[in-house]
Amino acid sequence: MTQEIRVTNYPEVLTDRPTHYCPGCHHGTAHRLVAEAITDLGLVDNTILIGSIGCSVFIYNYLTLDAIESPHGRAPAVATGVKRARPDKIVFTYQGDGDLASIGMAEIMHCANRGENITTIFVNNTVYGMTGGQMAPTTLVGQKTTTCPGGRCRENEGMPIRMTEIIASLGGVAFAERVAVNNVKNIMKAKKAVAKAFEYQTKEIGFSFVEILATCPTNWRMTPLQANKRIETEMIPYFPLGNYKDVLAKEEK
């Protein structure tokens, strides 16, 4: 007697509708990781999502959570207000690199430094995706974008910002980790990191931050498979994966 079982169980919080993302974009995978983490921790009815500006602006269409859409870069500031008004709720922001590392640099730095008890999911694809592929602070040296058609130049534009290292050095941060979703092994690690970030928020020990390295095949002018390889060959050497801060792990030692 055999019985057919379904291996793939997409969480209910993930709505059943097609995403607007380009083929091969990692936003969909990142959404699923967030949805799985919230579902596994049983936080679905108690979570407030703070959306940001960027390709992920329509995240409220894909996750059935209460959501607030914040102005460009100000998601951590809005999240601070929400969390202080409703400390019993789980609050998280979902931001891209143009939003978090450029326009919202002040907000994220001070939010992390104050140790606001929120979670930030930072999707780093080294480019301003939605507005047409302009250079972001995280654009790699030599990468061609519409505002640096000859490639980013170290002398003119400086070096790409490594956000997780900066965030990890701030006082109020409980958890900071950089992950990637370019292969199955990294997806499994990313899933654990996202779950841990939400778990730390439930323990109320400070700001938790997860950076997800993602592709933008359209603005990198690559096929999805080439873009996926670029994560491994170009991005991970400059943005090393790993945990940069874990307050509870230190205590255990």
Added chain:
Amino acid sequence: MPSRVEFREDRCKGCLLCTEVCPTGIIQQSSRFNQKGYKVTEIAPDRMNECKGCAFCAMMCPDYAINVFTTKQAKGGRK
């Protein structure tokens, strides 16, 4: 154990990320277009029985277009 992979062709965007992670390499691009104009992926003809049901393809798919089913033995065996 025989496993089965189902592609939701209306969701597939033809990014082919699933073809790269499949350990048996049985996923390929078909010549069919879906409503959005993407060439959808499929299991190579007559190779469905090679599927191990690992669901790597579903894990990698950014558009939740893949469902994997596997059969479970009543007693023992791998699930």
